[in-house]
Amino acid sequence: MRRGRLTGYWLMLPAGLWLAVFFVIPFYSLLATSLYDPEGSVLTGYDVGYRFANFVDVLQEFWRPLLRSLTYAGIATLICLVLGYLLAYAIAFKAGRWRTLLLVLVIAPFFTSFLIRTLSWKLILADDGFIVDALQTLHLMGENDRLLATPVAVIAGLVYNFLPFMVLPLYASLEKIDGRLVEAAGDLYASPSRGFLKVTLPLSMPGVVAGTLLTFIPAAGDYINAQLLGSTNQRMVGNVIQDLFTDTGDYAAAGALSVLLMVVIVAMVMVYIRKAGTEELL
Amino acid sequence: MNGLQRASRWVSDHIVLAGGLLVLVYMFVPIAIVMLMSFNDNSESRNVYAFRDFTFSNWTNMCGPDxxxxxxxxxxxxxxxxxxxxxxxxxxxxxxxxxxxxxxxxxxxxxxxxxxxxxxxxxxxxxxxxxxxxxxxxxxxxxxxxxxxxxxxxxxxxxxxxxxxxxxxxxxxxxxxxxxxxxxxxxxxxxxxxxxxxxxxxxxxxxxxxxxxxxxxxxxxxxxxxxxxxxxxxxxxxxPMQVNVIGTIMFLISLALVLGNMFATRKKA
CATH class of the missing domain: 1.10.3720.10 (MetI-like)
Known part of the structure; x- marks a missing residue:
C-alpha cells in the first residue's frame, strides 16, 4: 500500500490504547492487589507490600473450589467436545444446502440472555420437573433424589452455555477439509470409521484445540451456573472471588485467588498446546 | 448383500445427521421454555418453576415488576x-x-x-x-x-x-x-x-x-x-414472568437480525 507510513499507527492507536489501559495495565493492578497486606481494608486503604504469603493463604483456604472449578470445567469441556463434534460434523458434511441456516441456529441461542437460559435449566431440572419425574418413574433416581444442587446440574448448565464456543471452531476446521482426502481413504479400502480416525479427525485437530480452549477457559471462571443450579457444595472459584470482592471486601485475598486462577489456566493451556502439538496455532 | 450394505450406509449417514439435529434441539429446549413461561400465569402461586395457566398479561403488563x-x-x-x-x-x-x-x-x-x-x-x-x-x-x-x-x-x-x-x-x-x-x-x-x-x-x-x-x-x-x-x-x-417476555423479545430480534445479515451478505457475495 502506498499510504503514509504512519497511517497504520494512527488507525491502531485508539483501540490499542484502550486495550493497554483497560486490559493490560489492570493485570498489574491485580498483581499489586494480590500482594497487599490483608490487614487493611477498602475504606482505610492498604499498605502496598509484597506479601507473597497471600497466595499460600488462599490456596490453603480455597483449594477445594479451585480444584472443583477445574474438574467441572474439564468434564463439561469433554461432553461439549463429543456433542459439539457431532453437531459440527453433521453441519459440515451432512447438511447440504441447509448449512448456513443450521449455523445461524447454533449461534441464535447465544444471543439470548445467559442468565435467563440458565434459569430455564433450573426449571427443566426442578424437583417436580419432567426430567426428574421421568427418571424417578424409570427408577433411575430415588424418590427423594434431586438433580438441582448437584454437580450434575452445574455441569449440565456449563455444557449447555458453552457449547456454541465448541461448535464454531470445530465447524471452521471441518469445513476446510478436502472431501477428496476422505474419498481417497475409502478408495484405499479404509472403512468409514478408519477413514474418520486416520483422516478427518487429525485434520480437524486445530478446531479441537481451539474449541476445547474456548470452552474450558470461560467455564473454569464461571460462577453463574454454580450459583443458580448448584448449592454451597458446588461453589466454584468464581463464586469465591466474587464474594471476596463484593461481600467480604477482602481485596488482597480476592486478587491473589484471581491471579492464581489465571496462572493455573495459562499453565494448563501451555501444557495442553504442547501435547496437542499445534504450537503454530497461536 | 448390496441392498444390506446400502441400508447400513443410509443408517450411518443419517445417524450422524439425526444426532447433530438432536444436539441442536437440545440447544433450543431452554429457549422454548422461556417462550412458554412468558405466557404463564403464576399470580395464584409462588412457584415460578411450573406452568399454571395461560395468560397474555405478562406481555401486556411488561413493565409491571419494579x-x-x-x-x-x-x-x-x-x-x-x-x-x-x-x-x-x-x-x-x-x-x-x-x-x-x-x-x-x-x-x-x-x-x-x-x-x-x-x-x-x-x-x-x-x-x-x-x-x-x-x-x-x-x-x-x-x-x-x-x-x-x-x-x-x-x-x-x-x-x-x-x-x-x-x-x-x-x-x-x-x-x-x-x-x-x-x-x-x-x-x-x-x-x-x-x-x-x-x-x-x-x-x-x-x-x-x-x-x-x-x-x-x-x-x-x-x-x-x-x-x-x-x-x-x-x-x-x-x-417475575415478565423476565421471560424480555428473553423472548431479545431472542426474536436477534434471530431476525442474524438472518437478515445472513441474507444480505449472501446477496452481495
Whole structure:
C-alpha cells in the first residue's frame, strides 16, 4: 500500500490504547492487589507490600473450589467436545444446502440472555420437573433424589452455555477439509470409521484445540451456573472471588485467588498446546 | 448383500445427521421454555418453576415488576454506546492490521486475542483493581461499565472485521483506481460497502455481548443495575414472568437480525 507510513499507527492507536489501559495495565493492578497486606481494608486503604504469603493463604483456604472449578470445567469441556463434534460434523458434511441456516441456529441461542437460559435449566431440572419425574418413574433416581444442587446440574448448565464456543471452531476446521482426502481413504479400502480416525479427525485437530480452549477457559471462571443450579457444595472459584470482592471486601485475598486462577489456566493451556502439538496455532 | 450394505450406509449417514439435529434441539429446549413461561400465569402461586395457566398479561403488563424496564433501558443505552465506540475503534484497528505494516503489528495481533481467552472473572477483578487503586472505587457506575464493555467488545469487532477485510478481493479497488477514482472515492464506493456486512455483524455481536454481560459488569457496576444484574437479583427470591417476555423479545430480534445479515451478505457475495 502506498499510504503514509504512519497511517497504520494512527488507525491502531485508539483501540490499542484502550486495550493497554483497560486490559493490560489492570493485570498489574491485580498483581499489586494480590500482594497487599490483608490487614487493611477498602475504606482505610492498604499498605502496598509484597506479601507473597497471600497466595499460600488462599490456596490453603480455597483449594477445594479451585480444584472443583477445574474438574467441572474439564468434564463439561469433554461432553461439549463429543456433542459439539457431532453437531459440527453433521453441519459440515451432512447438511447440504441447509448449512448456513443450521449455523445461524447454533449461534441464535447465544444471543439470548445467559442468565435467563440458565434459569430455564433450573426449571427443566426442578424437583417436580419432567426430567426428574421421568427418571424417578424409570427408577433411575430415588424418590427423594434431586438433580438441582448437584454437580450434575452445574455441569449440565456449563455444557449447555458453552457449547456454541465448541461448535464454531470445530465447524471452521471441518469445513476446510478436502472431501477428496476422505474419498481417497475409502478408495484405499479404509472403512468409514478408519477413514474418520486416520483422516478427518487429525485434520480437524486445530478446531479441537481451539474449541476445547474456548470452552474450558470461560467455564473454569464461571460462577453463574454454580450459583443458580448448584448449592454451597458446588461453589466454584468464581463464586469465591466474587464474594471476596463484593461481600467480604477482602481485596488482597480476592486478587491473589484471581491471579492464581489465571496462572493455573495459562499453565494448563501451555501444557495442553504442547501435547496437542499445534504450537503454530497461536 | 448390496441392498444390506446400502441400508447400513443410509443408517450411518443419517445417524450422524439425526444426532447433530438432536444436539441442536437440545440447544433450543431452554429457549422454548422461556417462550412458554412468558405466557404463564403464576399470580395464584409462588412457584415460578411450573406452568399454571395461560395468560397474555405478562406481555401486556411488561413493565409491571419494579425496576425491570429501567434496567433494560439502561442496558440498551450502555450497549448502544459501547457498540458505537467499539465498532469504530475496532474497525480502524482491523484496517491497520490488515492493510498496513507497522512495528508491533504481530504483538497487537496476539494482544487482541487475549481478552477472548481470559476468564471473565479475572478480567473483571483486574479492572476493579485498577479502578480502586486509581481512586475511582466509590464512583463505579455507568461509566466504568461502559469502559469495561468497550474493552471486551473490541477484540470481537477486530477479529470479525479483519476476517471480512482479508477475504476482500483487492483487484476491485485496483480497478476503481485504474478508472481514475480518487483514494477517498474508492474507499467509500468500493471498500466500505464490501466490508460493511462484517462491520454490521461485529456491531450486532458487540451489542449482544454488552447487553448480556454479567460477570465483568457485576464487579464494576457499583450501585448501578443492568438487566442481567436485575435478573441475578430476582433469581434469589423468585423471577417475575415478565423476565421471560424480555428473553423472548431479545431472542426474536436477534434471530431476525442474524438472518437478515445472513441474507444480505449472501446477496452481495
Amino acid at each position: 425496576g425491570m424496564c429501567e434496567s433494560v433501558l439502561r442496558s440498551i443505552g450502555i450497549g448502544l454506546a459501547a457498540t458505537l465506540v467499539a465498532t469504530i475503534l475496532g474497525t480502524l484497528a482491523a484496517f491497520a492490521l490488515v492493510r498496513h505494516n507497522f512495528r508491533g503489528r504481530s504483538v497487537m495481533n496476539t494482544v487482541i486475542f487475549l481478552p477472548m481467552a481470559s476468564p471473565e472473572i479475572v478480567m473483571g477483578s483486574s479492572l476493579l483493581a485498577l479502578f480502586v487503586s486509581g481512586g475511582f472505587g466509590g464512583r463505579l457506575g455507568v461509566v466504568t461499565i461502559f469502559i469495561a464493555h468497550v474493552m471486551f467488545c473490541l477484540s470481537f469487532v477486530i477479529v470479525t472485521v479483519k476476517a471480512r477485510l482479508s477475504g476482500l478481493d483487492q483487484n476491485l479497488e485496483q480497478a476503481a483506481m485504474d478508472l481514475y477514482a480518487s483514494e477517498a472515492t474508492t474507499f467509500w464506493r468500493i471498500t466500505f460497502p464490501l466490508v460493511f456486512p462484517g462491520i454490521a455483524a461485529a456491531a450486532l455481536l458487540s451489542f449482544s455481548l454488552s447487553f448480556d454481560d454479567f460477570i465483568i459488569t457485576n464487579l464494576n457496576a457499583g450501585q448501578t443495575v443492568t438487566f442481567p444484574m436485575y435478573v441475578w437479583g430476582v433469581a434469589q427470591r423468585g423471577v
